[in-house]
Amino acid sequence: MSNEPEVKRWTAKRKAELVKDVIKGKTTAKEAARTYDLTPSEIERWVDDALGGMENALKANPKDVTEQYEKKIDDLHAAYGEAMLQIKFLKKLNRHLDQNDE
Structure with a gap:
């Protein structure tokens, strides 16, 4: 010992x-x-x-601390999803505009 x-x-x-x-x-x-x-x-x-x-x-x-963090994570996921949709839309718009320039 x-x-x-x-x-x-x-x-x-x-x-x-x-x-x-x-x-x-x-x-x-x-x-x-x-x-x-x-x-x-x-x-x-x-x-x-x-x-x-x-x-x-x-x-x-x-509020339970876990509940607070889960809400923050949900809010961040929603914001991320929205940003991804905007990026996807802008890429399609850009491709469409490029096709019209040709």
Whole structure:
């Protein structure tokens, strides 16, 4: 057996607990970074991410993050489809105009 410390994964649950402690003032990003061998900027990014998601969580009808991304993807697919139709139309128009020039 080695004397190396046990490697623990930083799951969302563990990150959330640490972020709560930072927000509540129980620890600072610097202190936590030293304790857990992380960088202060990494912990600060987790805090920023948590604070950014707070607005959605506090809405009357919060949307699931997956639902938000799926809507964005659907919107992008629709925009892509429309752009492809426009390109196809313009190519046909260009071919038609080239035929009339001959």
